[in-house]
Amino acid sequence: MATLTIVGLGPVGLTTGVAFAAQGHRVLGVEIDADRREQVARGKPPFYEKGVERALKTALRQKHLTVVETIDEALGPSGFVFLAVGTPPRPDGTMEDAFLREAAKSLASAWQDGKRRIVVVKSTVLPGTTDRVVRPILEGARLPFRLAMNPEFLREGHALEDALRPDRIVVGADDAATARSVKALYRSAKGPALLTDLKTAEAVKYATNSFLAVKVAFADELANLCQAFGVSYDEVHRGLGLDPRINPRFLVPGVGFGGSCFPKDVRAIVAGARQRGASAPILEAVLAQNEVQYMRAIEMLEEELGDLRGRRIALLGLAFKGDTDDIRETRAVPIARTLLSKGALVVGYDPLAAAAFSKVVPEVKILGSVKEALTGADGTILQADW
Numbered sequence: 001m002a003t004l005t006i007v008g009l010g011p012v013g014l015t016t017g018v019a020f021a022a023q024g025h026r027v028l029g030v031e032i033d034a035d036r037r038e039q040v041a042r043g044k045p046p047f048y049e050k051g052v053e054r055a056l057k058t059a060l061r062q063k064h065l066t067v068v069e070t071i072d073e074a075l076g077p078s079g080f081v082f083l084a085v086g087t088p089p090r091p092d093g094t095m096e097d098a099f100l101r102e103a104a105k106s107l108a109s110a111w112q113d114g115k116r117r118i119v120v121v122k123s124t125v126l127p128g129t130t131d132r133v134v135r136p137i138l139e140g141a142r143l144p145f146r147l148a149m150n151p152e153f154l155r156e157g158h159a160l161e162d163a164l165r166p167d168r169i170v171v172g173a174d175d176a177a178t179a180r181s182v183k184a185l186y187r188s189a190k191g192p193a194l195l196t197d198l199k200t201a202e203a204v205k206y207a208t209n210s211f212l213a214v215k216v217a218f219a220d221e222l223a224n225l226c227q228a229f230g231v232s233y234d235e236v237h238r239g240l241g242l243d244p245r246i247n248p249r250f251l252v253p254g255v256g257f258g259g260s261c262f263p264k265d266v267r268a269i270v271a272g273a274r275q276r277g278a279s280a281p282i283l284e285a286v287l288a289q290n291e292v293q294y295m296r297a298i299e300m301l302e303e304e305l306g307d308l309r310g311r312r313i314a315l316l317g318l319a320f321k322g323d324t325d326d327i328r329e330t331r332a333v334p335i336a337r338t339l340l341s342k343g344a345l346v347v348g349y350d351p352l353a354a355a356a357f358s359k360v361v362p363e364v365k366i367l368g369s370v371k372e373a374l375t376g377a378d379g380t381i382l383q384a385d386w
């Protein structure tokens with residue numbers, strides 16, 4: 001059993017924290033945002049994620065998880081410090097490392113007891129970031145640390161299950177013993193583990209998200225082509241999956257990808273490549289295609305209905321995907337705005353994300369059920385499941 005500190009209780013930090021707590025570790029969670037911290041301390045996750053509320057309440061009751069305001073209160077017996085702060089995109093698409101830098105600085109000033117600790121970067125960061133941002137801060141403070149990088153592969157909607165029983169673990173570290181210590185925290189992991197260096201671990205996360213984004217964009221393009229040729233994508237998809245070299249999962253077409261990870265991570269790797277004089281034309285094309293794919297849904301409505309002015313359109317699924325209330329980069333926003341600009345009356349349904357969506361596009365009338373949304377609708381866009 002280990003004691004570990006988690007800095008940042010967003011979807012990643014909190015889910016990882018409750019999963020470690022459920023496995024018997026003692027977790028000290030640090031959250032800088034007062035509202036979020038108080039909510040979590042009361043057993044209310046600030047986002048919807050299946051099973052997390054229950055696991056959080058259990059962890060708090062059993063005192064396996066404690067929520068505190070500053071890192072000073074969260075070090076004590078802790079042997080591991082996970083940095084799970086955000087790495088959002090800057091306006092030019094590059095990765096913002098300011099939260100990571102600030103978290104590392106707070107850690108360095110709080111770490112006064114001379115205890116040896118492993119500092120684990122959990123955030124998604126471009127290759128080289130852990131060495132460039134975190135290491136100099138800890139070295140400058142002459143701390144007895146070892147560094148590790150352990151990317152998170154959880155899928156929103158299945159995050160707790162993924163954190164409890166990850167299907168693979170990637171740990172990059174300063175040395176093999178450090179990597180093994182981090183891996184050993186995942187007591188119920190069944191899948192394979194890659195123990196490697198820091199930069200490779202950082203890169204694996206971008207490689208994974210980039211590849212999945214390529215698959216989605218390819219499926220979207222292929223579905224557009226199938227329509228143009230008058231063949232069924234579903235049948236083609238079935239045929240594709242017969243080839244043992246092609247995994248048919250994630251080759252599901254739609255209105256493009258959204259969410260807090262794929263768009264941000266693909267933009268960051270493209271921008272990072274450009275800064276280094278490299279190019280990433282495939283990923284650039286993926287981003288460009290993803291920007292316009294949602295228009296296919298609107299064009300299809302127009303092909304059926306003609307002018308959309310005065311037409312009632314039901315937009316079903318408002319989050320970026322099912323089983324979440326996360327509307328970051330959801331395609332439902334540009335779809336709704338385009339329909340409204342064409343004079344359509346848009347009604348929406350989503351059991352989890354409606355409130356968040358309404359704040360962004362208040363002109364969409366939210367209804368309480370699929371049936372209500374479909375009643376009297378001239379057309380429907382199934383944007384996401386729920």
Ligand SMILES: NC(=O)c1ccc[n+]([C@@H]2O[C@H](COP(=O)([O-])OP(=O)(O)OC[C@H]3O[C@@H](n4cnc5c(N)ncnc54)[C@H](O)[C@@H]3O)[C@@H](O)[C@H]2O)c1
Binds near residue numbers: 007008010
């Ligand atoms: N959301 C996902 O599904 C997902 C999946 C895999 C990886 N990731 C990556 O994991 C990282 C975290 O993602 P997230 O969605 O949880 O981010 P988030 O921004 O929603 O949450 C981060 C939390 O850290 C807190 N924080 C920031 N600085 C702090 C500090 N100095 N001390 C204490 N708390 C601090 C913030 O207030 C916030 O609550 C990102 O790099 C993201 O790209 C996210």
